[in-house]
Amino acid sequence: MATKELISTVTVGAGGAASIDFTSIPQDGTDLLVVVSARHNNATYGDTNITFNNSGTGYSARLLYADAINGGAKSTTGIYAFTTPSDYTANTFGNLQIYVPNYAGSTNKSFSVDGVTENNATGAWSAIHAALWSNTAAITSLKIAPYSGLFAQYSTASLYKITKGSGGASVA
């Protein structure tokens, strides 16, 4: 039976944090899931960067995005995950999910990112990505950081390891 196990949860304390980091990720799982509830102290940008193994290169994505007023689709060399910026409704945090299949394998890493912010107003950003990290290394660390500023207190991220079940047959 497949299992989903919590590896670690990081909660940002008073004073904020420049990033949320998961290191020494166990290599005995099949997929990774990161669930993020975060807000940052920058009012201009909602963008949040996601990097693997502290590598800043090799990322690409196709995404649909919108702020409930304007929207669109694009291809990009970065990841435009969103966490809630400081000019949105107070005490309101984003809701973001990152899913990485086969994270410990030796192929390039495709992954999905879907995230929403919320705001007690007409506009709030959301985006869904089909993303790729063109690197065959196993993922041993993962960092989430706002494009500018710090994550606010009470921001939290949880890393889960999903392990495939032992049943079923292999199909040629």
Next chain:
Amino acid sequence: MIKSMTRSSVLTRTDYRSMLAGNEAFSPGAYELISTTVLGTATATVSFTSIPQFYKHLQIRFVGVPSTNGGGIGIYPNNDRSANAYSFHRLSANGGSVSSGGTGSVAYLQTFGFHNGMQSGVPAAAVIDILDYANLSKNRVIRSMMGSAASSPELALASGAYYSSSSISSLVVETGLGNFSIGSRFSLYGIKG
């Protein structure tokens, strides 16, 4: 006075250096089913009550068939129908175009039904995540992925916020038009964190 003694029938003995005694280590999963409702009667509203407060996140998984055209899906934490309790936004597509919209200060949290809504007799599915549902330092934010294979299909990434300092102890899932049909399934999961 002991007159006779029978020897033990234990023929083999294995010594272990671990309390596991040769068994595999057990890692408790982080994803637990709290409750499932499968409708035996068509209804517009499904409720999850007495939600345990010791999980970090909640997830609702829905697959069901609406009885009427055009309905959407709304979520009401604590069955709260107060004015200005919610905002919601969406990024959605109907097979021909992408659109977005949203609003604040409303009495309902709509997660689906932005274009043509669900179609009578056609299955729809949704995964709805509520993070930090018991954290009173945060307004609760919901993210949902929903789709329907209707003749005018709809796919949506939707969000909503519940502006309340109360923990979520119950959830109501409601279609705005008609009913969910017999056999529709609603499952609530708790996620540890």
